[in-house]
Amino acid sequence: MTRSLRTTLAALPLAGLIGLGLAVPAGAEPPGIPDPATAQTQLGELTVAPEGSMDGYDRDKFPHWNEGSDGCSTRESVLKRDGDDVEVGSDCYPTSGSWLSPYDGETWTQPSDLDIDHVVPLAAAWRSGAAQWTQEQRQAFANDLEGPQLIAVTDNVNQEKGDQTPDAWMPPSTDYHCTYASMWIGSKHKYQLTVTEAEKGALQTALDGC
Template sequence: MTGHRTLRATLTALPLAAALGLGLAAPAGAEPPGIPDPATAKTQLDELKVAPEGSMDGYSREKFPHWIDGPDNCNTREAVLKRDGKDVQVGSDCYPTSGSWYSPYDGDTWTQPSDVDIDHVVPLAAAWRSGAADWTQEKRQQFANDLEGPQLIAVTDNVNQTKGDQTPDQWMPPLADYHCEYASMWIGSKHKYELTITDAEKSALQKALDGC
């Protein structure tokens, strides 16, 4: 299905589609760099510190400045749209004028960038609760705009909004076939930034990796 909301399958139907094997494989290049393979992800998971979630006191998205301009004057969102899309053409302002975006979370493809969100794989609020509250503003900005690790990915907007700031024990992508990859991205990002995980979070990630 392509970029028309009237043709979008309902989210409640997506798990059934995944169970029937109807999910499409993500096209090459439509994912962030630095995703650990399952064996590496298992090792990294064991290296993460397990601790209760911290408080949301003091949290604000403004403490994670994004989207910032890069050296080419394109901001981080525009850079991910270009990276994760297919046949993407951009105007002089870096905003895409054409292209398509496959969302591996739910299997939909979109032709309008307005239908696509850039997901922080580890949500900013979840990062705050697991160590980022103690970071400098500079480090939080790096985290929120990380184009070199598995932290940013283009996905269907309302799927991302359904996720919110939930951790893997509370939310996983509608396509079950993507749980392994999602868990690996989550672990890779938390490992890179030395964030903590809860017992429930670790159990959910281990279950997802066991299904790889």
């Protein structure tokens, strides 16, 4: 299936897809997403502080896509978790499946069309407290399969996001803003990272729309 055809199909309503006889992927999400009420409480518990500097930042200080006990990398584990009817080879890499990217509503059948997004980007974490962590703590954050920190999404949407915080970037799909804000808050709360005033305001606006 070409990217242009996938884009066209993704724009069709659910009923249209069913009418075409196509399977609609489940669009799995990471575990540990707080419900809106819990996210509201957690947002109030986050420390508000100006962003720190990028001095000393390097992605290599957040070792990621580690191999787990099952022999699969973190990226491969998220692809298996977030896809529908995913089959993998002996090397854990998906050989078939489909993935619904909740950020933009696009559906993909090739793993190469997907990035694994760090919901709170590594650089944003560095600026909000991770600069003071040990390498082991940063590695745990970058490979967290138990919290709402990793999700499979359309590659160019993730690249557009970069290291921006919610006051500067939110997913193109406005229907997902509530969930995205809840994931962001849940991850920052879990790791006791700070938020800026502007960031907190954007998160509150998203929660108000839940």
